[in-house]
Amino acid sequence: MTVAAIRGDFLHCLRDPGLGGEPSAVAALRDGLLLVRAGRIERLAPAVDLLPQLGAQVAVHDWRGHLIVPGFVDTHVHYPQVDVIASYGAQLLDWLERYTFPQEQRFADPAVAADAARFFLEQLLANGTTTASVFCTVHPASVDAFFAQAQRLGMLMVAGKCLMDRNAPDGLRDTPDTGDADSRALIERWHGQGRLRYAITPRFAASSSEDQLRRAGQLAREHPDVHVQSHVAENRDEVAWVAQLFAQRRSYLDVYDHYGLLRERAVYAHCIWLDDEDRRRLRDSGTAASFCPTSNLFIGSGLFDLRQALTAGVRVGLGTDVGGGTSYSMLRTLAEAYKVQQLLGTSLHPAYGLYLATLGGAAALHCDGRIGSFEAGKDADLAVLDPVATPLLARRTGLRDDPLDRFFALATLGDDRAVAATYVAGVARHRRDPPASGHR
Ligand code: GUN
Ligand code: FE
Numbered sequence: 001m002t003v004a005a006i007r008g009d010f011l012h013c014l015r016d017p018g019l020g021g022e023p024s025a026v027a028a029l030r031d032g033l034l035l036v037r038a039g040r041i042e043r044l045a046p047a048v049d050l051l052p053q054l055g056a057q058v059a060v061h062d063w064r065g066h067l068i069v070p071g072f073v074d075t076h077v078h079y080p081q082v083d084v085i086a087s088y089g090a091q092l093l094d095w096l097e098r099y100t101f102p103q104e105q106r107f108a109d110p111a112v113a114a115d116a117a118r119f120f121l122e123q124l125l126a127n128g129t130t131t132a133s134v135f136c137t138v139h140p141a142s143v144d145a146f147f148a149q150a151q152r153l154g155m156l157m158v159a160g161k162c163l164m165d166r167n168a169p170d171g172l173r174d175t176p177d178t179g180d181a182d183s184r185a186l187i188e189r190w191h192g193q194g195r196l197r198y199a200i201t202p203r204f205a206a207s208s209s210e211d212q213l214r215r216a217g218q219l220a221r222e223h224p225d226v227h228v229q230s231h232v233a234e235n236r237d238e239v240a241w242v243a244q245l246f247a248q249r250r251s252y253l254d255v256y257d258h259y260g261l262l263r264e265r266a267v268y269a270h271c272i273w274l275d276d277e278d279r280r281r282l283r284d285s286g287t288a289a290s291f292c293p294t295s296n297l298f299i300g301s302g303l304f305d306l307r308q309a310l311t312a313g314v315r316v317g318l319g320t321d322v323g324g325g326t327s328y329s330m331l332r333t334l335a336e337a338y339k340v341q342q343l344l345g346t347s348l349h350p351a352y353g354l355y356l357a358t359l360g361g362a363a364a365l366h367c368d369g370r371i372g373s374f375e376a377g378k379d380a381d382l383a384v385l386d387p388v389a390t391p392l393l394a395r396r397t398g399l400r401d402d403p404l405d406r407f408f409a410l411a412t413l414g415d416d417r418a419v420a421a422t423y424v425a426g427v428a429r430h431r432r433d434p435p436a437s438g439h440r
Contacts, residue, residue, distance in 0.1 A: 004426055005054060006034045007047050008063035008384065011403045012070050012373045013351070013359040019310055021349030027374075028403040031064065036380040039154070039425030044374045061428070063384050066420055067406055069354065070372055071130025071381035072330035073361030076229070076269040076290035076319025078135040079120040079146055079159075080107050084323030091300050092235035092324075100323065105171045107137040113145035121149050125430035127329045128383030128419040131362070131371055133229055133267055133290070133319075134159040135201055138172050140182040147190045154194070154425045156371055156379065158227050160201035161186055165212045168203075176211040183219060191226055195379070195425075197367075199227035199267075204234075205242045205255045217260030227365070228266035230256065233273040235301045253278040262287045265366045269319060270295075271309065272302040279312035288315040288364035291356070293336035295321035306337075307346045317364030318356040330357045331418060334411040350408035357411075380426035385410050389418040 010029040017025035033047040035054075043050070054060070078084075080103065087099040106112045113136075124132060136142040136159055143161045150157040163179040164172060174182065183200060191198035200223075202208045202216045220228055233239055233252050242252045249255045253274060256262055264286035271282070271289035282289060291304045309316050319325070320333050327333060334353045341348040352360075362372030370379050387406050388394035396409045410418050422430040 003055075003057075004036045004059050004061065005050070006036065006061045006063065006068065006382070006423065008032065008066045008068045009403060010034065010044060010068050010374060011354065011407055013355045014373060016360065016363075017349070017351040017355055019307060019346065019349060019352050021351035023351070026351045026354065026404060033060075034068070034374060034380065034382070036426035039380055039427070041374055041376055041378050041380050043376055063420065065387075067385040067387055067403060067410065069383050069385060069407065070358040070374060071383050071422065071424070072128050072357050073317065073365065073372065074124070074129050074132040074320050074330060075267055075288070075317030075361045075364050076292055076321050077132050077325070078321070078323060080104050080113070080116055080135075080137045080142060081323030082116050082120055082123075085326060087323065092238050093241070095299055095324070101169050101172055104137045105169065107139050107142045108171055110141045110145055113137075113139070113142040114149070117146045117149045121153060121155070123328045125153070125422045125424070126416045126419060126432075127331075128385070128422050129328065129330055130381035130383070130422065130424050131156045131365070131367065132158070133199060133227065133365055135203070135229065136161050138162045138164050138168075138174050140186055143186050143190070147193070147196050151194055151196060153429055154427065156195040156197070156367060156381070158197045158199050158229070158365060160199035160227070160229065163200070163202040163212055163216055164207040165209050167207045176209065176215050179212055180215045180219060187223060187226060191223075197227055199229045202230050202261065204231040204238070205252065206238065206245060213255070213259040213261065220263065221260060226265070228261055228263065230261065230268055232256065232268040232271055233278075234270035234296075235299070236273065239273050251275065251278055253281060257281055257285070267317065267364055269321060270301065270304070272296065272304050276312070279309060279314055283313040286315070288317055290317050290319040290364065291337060292319040292321035292325055293340045294326045294333055295324035296340070297336060298326050299324050303340050303344055305344050306341050306348065307344070315364050316356065317361040327415065329415045331411045331414040333357075338412070350404045350411070353411055354404070354407055380423060382423045383419055384421040384423070385414070386418050386420040389414065389420070393418060
């Protein structure tokens, strides 16, 4: 059985620290050693205690001076939108028509999908992200391409084929029948294969007929263990359009509720323009909201009020939403999350920021039994952060010798340059520089 040990300063959340940042919810271990056996965490303990007990055959990956956190969890992102990033001058509906749909049409070609999937996963790993909830395109082969690459890398990934049978251009529409049949076949083929998980993925209410949404809800009922993902209440024009399309429903969120698409393992991106009743429904159904700050700022959608959502008891994760979002980095995403909350009068505590990017995201996806912290038995997914990756980071992190303050500085100033390595199930899948590991 493969055994490895990873050495450095460790920081992780044991549970939800709340917006106030309850200190006992966060654990820091200076010069720790994480023992990994067959991809799982066996033990995290001080290096001085554990090193003498290790057999000579155990490879020690020496990351002393680095801050090691659980692999980041991106709760909302579109892999086919790698070439949509940084598209100028549009808000949501216009942005979809002008930039996004034309790119997604290209994914009818499996070679385009395979190339994008490979590049996308490399980007995630370069940014310390080990799990994501991912939209593919309407084409089932886009899901095959994505899962095949994720499987090769051993990553815990949630993904699904977009259901979209109206208000989309030629080549990007399915039908209630084909969408349902394709989703069923993909669940059969991929859900539960290793660490892969399927998500029933109605793109958003405006691009699915009532018949399609009804059948998506039925499919979800038949597969309680499968995920659900969509968008809701992102942009004011979108909200007004959905109100016209579904005049009989109380609200945009109520459309999904009506069709049985709110539940545990369901994640809805944005959730900006909701009311109190909507938030109660999210809470009561166990549905999670994905907060996507770089997207919300870049396409001018609005400000997600984290305090309001948490006060209502809603589960929240953090998402990059690339191509609406502007970075694959969860550090960059945390920096923007902090600024959005500042505008709303809340200073997002570093402990809660860490939670959102790791254990909280895992909980939003109901995968916190497997990932999100360094608890023994969990999968050994982790990001090795370099507090001195740039001269400015070195200067700032040198000011205070406190792991949480270091993490806050890394989130505020860092990006992929600050990710020295990323491990998936105990295997280094990304290294920024030549290996610093060795055999003792
Ligand atoms: N709403 C429907 N489709 C999309 C998408 O691709 N990105 C974003 N941000 N919102 C959407
Ligand atoms: Fe999105």
